[in-house]
Each structure stands twice: as structure tokens, then as C-alpha cells.
Amino acid sequence: MSRIVAWSLHLPGDRPATGLADGRTLAVGGATPPERARDLLGRKGLLYKEPATLLALCAVHRALGLPAGHRPAVEVDPGVAVVACGNLGNVATVAEVTRTVAAEGGRAVSPLAAPNASSNVVASTVALWFGFGGPNLMICTGATAGLDGLAMAALLLRGRRARRVVVVGAEPADEVASAIHAAGEYGHPLRAGAACVILEPDQPDQPDQSDQPDRPDRPDRPDLAVPSDLTRDRRGVRLDVLATGADWPRTPELIIGPDGWDPAAHWGDGHGGQGVVSVALAAELLAGAESTRPDGIGVGCGPVGGPVRRALVRPASDGGGRG
């Protein structure tokens, strides 16, 4: 189990979440679309960034609570890992390069698109943008990628490979990505969007190592992008990702996913980022109504007829963050 210390939902468009099982309406509208990412991220360094990458950067920016237009100058922090989840983030580049080569030859391809030809571009760009020097993973496992990535993030914490893991799920909805997604027959159209969930070790089981003298994450460091204590103003939430195929230990009263209130049916399918979107939504709901859901919220995702992965998002037992 890990502790969620911060999260964000970044779903551009005009479809706010309505009809949630608990009767709330969640304000997720108004998120900056990728073509206006500079409004949130600042003006420099965004050339040739793909929509999925821009959405991911926006989601992380918001989860970190950074002011709009501000890109901090940072030292590389080896204590922060990145796990990005998604499947379609660079298929448009792959298709475009292929078509260009066929029509005009390889010399017509822009070398600036080279990083986008590698499918881990979302994960590596988040690391580069924010100075996250810990392990960097790109999880591409189809419809379960979001929850698979959160499970791998928890594994990085348990293996003491990082003190904090920034998990981001992002998908675009360009023509190529949408056509490929449609071939998967998921029942709902692809929706461009992203979400971020930031994990730290669950403290009762895994003491924070920040008191060690040679740790790079001393709280008085002024030059790191990430605030030293993200939970200062928000309640901590715990996350337990179950093994693939495992059923609920006890069926939660509220499930976010195909077996319950399905975000894909209301907002469009976040596909490889959906697991992160759903966990971030669960965290948001818990933070607003913790006392009414002591058993937590279930999250599930998976392909039609394929393996399902589930997670439980619970209130922190101590009822508060580290701050």
C-alpha cells in the first residue's frame, strides 16, 4: 500500500463529471487543452511536443501545485521517479513519419521529431521538464496501463528506488490514435486527457528515509521543483493496487470503472491513462467526503474480455498528511 500525497485531473473539454454515484458534480471542465499548454507550462520548450506529452506535463504541473506559466529552474532530483502510462501517445508521429518517408523520402522527416519516435517520450519528457532523476518507466499495457503503472510505482517505493513516484496517465485523441482505439471496440470513444497521482511510501510500513545524511531530499532544499511536503494542505489517501485478475476483498460501495460509475461512459475513454484518471477521481472524492466513505472507493479497468485490474483507494488511517 502507498500513500497518495497529491493528484490532479486534467481533462480538457466541456464535459464535466455529472451523476457521480455520491450525487456530487465534479468540476473537471476548464482544463487547458494541449494547444494552449503554454498558458500553464510557460512559453519555452514546447516545440514539437505531442498532445499526450503536453497533457501529461499539465497534469503533473497541477498536481505539484505550481503556478501557471511557471517553469522552475531545478537541479536533478534522483529521489523522484516517474511512471507514465499510455499506449497511443506517439502513434501519430509514427504514422506521420511513415507517410512522409513513403511520399517524400527520409530527408523530409524533421529530426526534431526524433524523440517522439520513441514510445517512452511521455515519461522521459516529464523527467526532463521537472528534473526527476529517479527511475523512469513507460507502461504500455493497453486498457490496464494506468493501474499497472500505479502497481509498478508502488514496487519502486517498496524497492527503495525512490522516495516519491510521479505517476501520470495520458492519451491523445488525434486521428490516428482514435482510429486505432476504435479498432479495440471498447464501447466508448477515446478522449484526450491526463491525470497525475503522486505516491510516497505508506509510512507505518516504510519509514521515510529523508533523515539519512546523504539523502538528496532534505526539506530545506530550495532548488527542487517538487514541494517537500505535498500533503500540507490535503488529507493523505492510501492506494492498494490488487493483483491482476484479483477480485475485491469486499465489494466497495462505490466503484469507479466498468462495474460501477464508469468515467468512460460520461467523459470518453482515457484508455491507457484511465486507471490514473479513475484513481485521481477517487482521491478527489475521498478528500471531499472522507468521513462518509470509510471503506474507500474501488477502481477497476481492463479490456473487453481481458484481464481486469482493480485498486482500492482509502482514507488515510491517521486522517492527515505529513504536514
Add this chain to the structure above:
Amino acid sequence: MPPIVPDRAAPNLIVASVVRTCLGDGAATFTALLAGVDGRAPLRAADPTRVNVAYGYHLPAEPVRRFAASDWLAGCVSQAVRTARLDLTRQRVVAVVGTGLRELTAVEEFALTGPPVSPERLHFGPVLRAVLPGLAEVITLVNACSAGLHALALGQDLLAAGDADAVVVAAVDGMTQSMLAMIGRVADEPTDRVRPFDEHRRGVLLGDGAAALVLVPEDAATGSETRAATGSGASTASVPDGRRAAGPVPLGRLLGTGLSCDARHETAPDVAGISRAIRDGQARAGVDPADVDLVVAHGTGTALNDPAECEALRRVNLAAGGDPLVTAVKGALGHTSGTAGLVNVDVALRALRTGAVPPIVGLDVPLAAGKELRFVTSARTAQPRLAQVHAFGFGGVNAVSIIAGCG
């Protein structure tokens, strides 16, 4: 900046290692490497004149076709599971697959004339579940050219966490037109061969490859006392004196894998980031950098990688008093992308077991930045005990594994 202080990882036994390269299976590849064979051939994965790349390192007799990578991977994983004698009905076995290019060939076909490909075919869960229905989980990890060793790190962590009884760590990549076009685009003129660590290196060429190994906890394999001391690398239950091993035959020990991300540049490697991965790997393995006998380097033959890798070795291994042999395989096999790290592991296991160290094919004049390093330029016999295996990738993703023999 100092790295995270890790707990020392519990060593895991590697009880199977299956490889397919342009030079054949693992044994054939190692034999050819020792002989200095260069596996390049005229490029057939794309039109050479269109992508400005003249050569590739293709798997033998494999046509370029849709979902070929899935088939190569399934073959390697199936063989590794059989060799390791895993029982998927009783053991919880997780597969972690590292790749750089997934099944993007299918996306490329769709972009031109083909039908759309389902997103579930872009990763390797369905194909592995089809051939091994008992797999508990399949994770596709897309980490560019260091994907295989990133998968190895997660595999060891899964065992340490008790989340699996055994882990299949696999990797696969076939050449895609889009990546070939990018390589051709950034080169002034097509390179004629890969020259790792050579003063006159002119860039990288791609190769097809697939690999799978099986990791188990130290106490899960009991065949070490009857380990066949052959150089074939084939794990076998039968031993020369007729005794039967009770379990799979260990090929070597994975002591630890270090991970880092440069977070400095999208494509250019960074010495600090590479050095952090090396130190992390050594710390997790609990080994002194001076004790590393053999480095199986990344060695892409590119202008930027090779000097950065040399400098990282100088700062970490040599500065601690080490003087390892340094070899690399891309001059013979091409750059097998996400598979490269696991190919390097297989070579390291065979070198540790046999004492034979293959030369760096394509290295004639060592680059100035590597003047202090002991590059292997002709096959030699040594007695390495600890091998350090490198894999670095686009986006500054670095992974370094420390492997020991079972002797």
C-alpha cells in the same frame, strides 16, 4: 548528488536465458562473437534509399511482417519457461517485457495501407497469455534501448516483494521504418558498420532481437551442485555423470540492477546520469566497483554515447581502483534496441561460465576518451567473477546490472 541509499538486493538465480539475434540463438551468437563475426546484411526492413540506412542486422530467414516481434518473443519466452521448468499451474509467474518499439510496425502498415491495429496488439500481454495462459501478469515496459534491463530490475523487485514465485524477464524489438528513418535523418551519410568505441565510429545501425530469461529466488533452484560446466549455455537437467538435478540449472546470479534517468536532454547521454545508474547497481549488488572484472558495455558507436560511457566508467570503476575488461556486441549484432540489455546479460553469463570474453567487433582504433580502458579487441580467456552490464536509452533512461557466476 548522491543516489538513494538502497537496501542491498537479495540475489536471484537466473535459471534460463534464451536469445535470438542475427547470429542465431544464444550459443550460436556467443560462438560467432568469439570468432569476430559481423552479422550485418543489406537492409531489408525498409527501402534503404528512402531511409538513408544501408545495413541492418536481421534475424535469419525472417521476413519483415506484421507482428513478427510478438512471434519472436513468444518463442523465446516459451523456451525459457520450459527450460526453467516453471509450473504455471502452481507457481505465480509474472512476465515483464521490455521493448522500445512495441508492435509499431503494425501502426506503420495502418498509416499506409493496412487496417487499424487494436491497441491490445501493440503490447505483448495477449500473445504471451495465448502461449502461456497461466501467467499471472504480463507487464509491457516501453523504455527505449534500456528496456530489457529495466524489466530485469522490476523482475528482481517483484521477487523481493514476494509478488511472484518466478519472473520471466523478456525483451523484443524489430526494426521499424520510422526509427530507421530517424537514424538515417540524423546521419550525414549512412554508416557502413557499427564501430563501438572506435575513434572512427560513424553511428549506429539497428538489429532485430528477442530474449527471455527466468529469475527465481536463491533457494528455488537446487541444481547448482550438478551444474553442467559446458560452454553451451543450454540449461539442462541431465548432467554428465547421470545424476538428475532436482531443479533448473542456475546459469548465474543477478545481484542487482541500478536505474536512473538523466533528466538532462532528450537524446544526448549524460555522464552524471549514467554514473548514478552504475553506482546504484553496484550498491544494490553490494559489490565494490573495484571488484568488477568485466563490463559488457552499451557501446552504440555513436559520437555521444561512447565518450560518455567511457567517462562514467572512468569516474566510477577506474576511480575506485578497478580495471575491468570492456567488451560490447553491437558491432556484431547491431543495436537490438530494447533487447540489447538482455543480450548483454546472456553474453555476460556465458563469459562468466566459460572464461571466454568476446572481442568488440568493429573496434580498430580505440577512441581517445577510452584510453584508460581495457577494451577487448580479440577473443581472450579470462576468469571474470563479476560482470557489469550496461543499457542506456533515448530520454536518458539508464540501467546497469551486476551479474555473478555460480562457481
